[in-house]
Amino acid sequence: MKQEMESQEISKQAFGYLREVIDPEIGLNIVDLGLVYKVDVDVPNRRISVIMTLTTEFCPMGGAITESVEETLKDYYEGYEVEVNLTFEPSWHPGMISDAGRAFLEN
Numbered sequence: 001m002k003q004e005m006e007s008q009e010i011s012k013q014a015f016g017y018l019r020e021v022i023d024p025e026i027g028l029n030i031v032d033l034g035l036v037y038k039v040d041v042d043v044p045n046r047r048i049s050v051i052m053t054l055t056t057e058f059c060p061m062g063g064a065i066t067e068s069v070e071e072t073l074k075d076y077y078e079g080y081e082v083e084v085n086l087t088f089e090p091s092w093h094p095g096m097i098s099d100a101g102r103a104f105l106e107n
């Protein structure tokens with residue numbers, strides 16, 4: 001039970017750290033953009049798994065974004081293996097942008 005709580009807490013933290021990853025074409029972080037669907041942490045095996053999408057399946061910055069996700073989490077969780085899994089189900093749409101993200105884009 002304690003280990004599960006620790007995993008959930010680290011998952012929340014890691015999700016927050018992903019706000020540092022900016023979509024270079026849009027200029028908004030990937031969390032507020034709605035690209036990050038799930039962050040799972042396996043503490044005993046020191047693994048972090050991220051399920052996310054891109055704005056389009058053929059996003060030219062996809063490689064740079066996923067690499068930045070890996071690097072960001074490895075910076076915070078040294079010794080953890082980070083795996084980024086892309087999915088396009090459900091497909092991303094502008095309605096997935098957070099209120100904070102909308103405010104940023106309107107300015």
